[in-house]
Amino acid sequence: MKLYQVRKGQFVFYKNELHKVYSVKPMFRQSVHLYRLKDMEQILTRAADIELYRPKHNDTFIFYGQRYTIDQYKKPEPGDYILITKPAPDLFDHYSLNEIEKVEEVHENSVTTTKDNGVKHHEYVMLVPGKSEASQEIAYYDKELVPEEQRLKDESISYLAEKDVTLQPYVGDIYLDKRNNTKAMVVAVTESEVTFGHGIHVHIAELLDEESFELIYRYSTD
Template sequence: MKLLQVRKGQFVYYQNELHKVYSVKPLAKKSVLMFRIKDMEQVASRADEISLYRPKHMDSFMFFGARYTLREDQVAEEGGYILIHKPDPDYMDHYSLNEFEKVESVDGKDVVTTRQNTVKSREFLVMVPGQDPQSNDIAYYDKSKVSAEQLEEDEQLEETLKEKSAIRPSIGDVYLNLDNGATAMVVAIVQEEVMLGTGDKLTFHELYKSDSWNYLYNINDGEFLE
């Protein structure tokens, strides 16, 4: 379904993959800002380049590298995730369409999330880990157009994202050069590249795997690596 009016929170297909709209900038050339649900990669598009999808019971998709199946017939569990597909918040709650929220506690069929929102059972679908054999896979609009290599990458996506998260440095990180004993701080990060105070430029992966640089601490929190 092509969209004439795009709404924040909508699930949409863009370039055959499932995305979620997080902002709409009407005056911009590419007015629809989205993230790809499987890995949170951000993209921008025009409204006529996307198609609407409304998530439902027994749909299955990848959320940040992990596979989930949406269920309306199961009770949420502490520590698990829900998808708020029919938001009806009370005045003290703050959530909107298709929010992903983590469950802090369960009260009957209702939940309190880690953002301190009280969400009624009629408002959400439970995100059950794994893909149910009877589920409807919605990760791609047309799975027949997806290469075997891409599907294999998807299977490894959770581990790939965990590694990226583990190796991503922060501004203020201080590293020791094992070759000459010098120390250098991360002063800039541009996409996947890090600039150190010494002028050295390395990708995240190169810095993480380097035999010459060893992480010491972050100057902002003062926590040394033990």
């Protein structure tokens, strides 16, 4: 489905791979800014060059070197990831279409994420690690065009560490958390997540979203 009105957060196919729209700037010729979901590589393009995809139950895709499958029926537990497909944030919440967040607490009518967002149960679907036999591949528009060696590499965190060595966060780095208008220091880093001093936990991939975070100090051991 070709797009005539591009929205932030939409899943789209570009050059056979799944991307997400993170910014639209109509004044520019290449007005659509994308992230490639498998590794968060940034792309500038036009609406005419992308094709809309609406994620659904049992779809499977790669998010920053790890594969997940959408499950609209499974109930989350703390530590699980969710995909927000029907965002209706309250006044003090900050999330939008197709954001991926980690669950910190589960309540009767909602979950609280590690970004301090309260997301109601009808607003999201679960992201279950791995894939099932019945799942539908959406990491690629046509997976037959992608060599098996490349498909295996795309699901490798170690490959990303080598590829994005200059972008890897370190304990001591300071970022501007634009949503909370707060300067925060990185106090812990795991394979895929960062913990800030003001208590927020985010996926490493989110640090590349220029509308949410800005690196203002790089800690160096040199």
